[in-house]
Amino acid sequence: MLLLLNKPYGVICQFTKHETHPTLKEYVKVPHVYPAGRLDTDSEGLLVLTDDGHMQNQISHPMHKKPKTYVVQVEGSPSDAALKSLRAGVKLGDEVTLPCHAEIIDEPKWLWERNPPIRYRASIPTHWLEITLTEGKNRQVRRMTAAVGLPTLRLIRTQVGGYSLFEGGTLGLGDTRMIDATPCPPSPARTAPVKPRRTGYQPDFVGKKSGVLPTNVRKARVGAASQANRSARATASSSRKKP
Template sequence: MLLAFDKPYGVLSQFTPEPGSRWRTLAEFGFPPEVYPLGRLDADSEGLLLLSDEPGLATRLLDPKRGHAREYFAQVERVPTPDALARLARGVRIGDFDTAPCRVRLLDTPPPLPPRDPPIRVRKNVPDAWLSLELTEGKNRQVRRMTAAIGHPTLRLVRVRIGRFVLDPESLPPGRWRELTGAERAAVFR
């Protein structure tokens, strides 16, 4: 089985709580037994998380050699210049790692996402902007580290697509999950 979950802010991508952690876990959401997350989203990130009970799907989906696309909407501080976006698209150094090239674009309007609970901090004198980033790799906190590397810290991060399967927050609101149909499952692996 392959499940899509719209992970809310403040939820770890695991079933077991971390000692002393303030974050919630997947155990609260009534998943069927034996499923496990395919990949991760940090507790402070939101959006599409896949879970399965099928061995081998994680490798099929997450192996960087397969170049499996994942799209994120990132709300960042200040409006990046075309040069900053070009740097991001070429790949940036984060720590001791050079990111692969990615597709990035500045969104003209904020995406139609449900409000985050709690809301992001708003700074009246600092504008923000929304970016779409399509990556084929997934290092720890990679999108946040990439936007910080070009001088635009991420305020909110939402994964909206894996493969060709797009999260629709109207039919799958935050905190809800459902099993994917055959066509949706095929879209994930395209």
């Protein structure tokens, strides 16, 4: 089962009650589903939920590198150098972000009003960017735009992998939509290799590549050699006894 939610600003991504924030419980009425990846409390937009643990892992785990697209309102005017830095990777502390897609866009026509509204400063212009990442570091988009001198004012996620906020028509703020999804194939079981038991028999192919003969072959060859030696000694002995 897959459920899409257009998460409003200020909603915390948990179902248990929170002292100061509304939670997913107030918007999601389908039981036994959990977020496949999180969305910050002060961010808006697409949240994917599922009751399938494997699918949750496929969507949210960083190793699968599902692209996530955001529309971002930033304070200031993006320069070519700032966009180039975002695309190439931004240094955040001790690490550098992976290359990503970043471009200037017009203000989205589908945009809803935010409550509370963002702060405007008449002396500083704002612009909208579209940014697509394949990783998900903590508050990554906000940290990236701040690093290039463009503080984020508003952040809306529109797509996660193949799932979109506009699938079947723009999803209303706070609304959910059930969608059909092909179950992800199960991952191969990860078990420790089983150490073979020591037995008297080993198949003929064991040891061919290493140059060490299998136990049963070695025993057979030793036995044959011993038998040949005994036969040779018996023949020699009988020859000495003849006049």
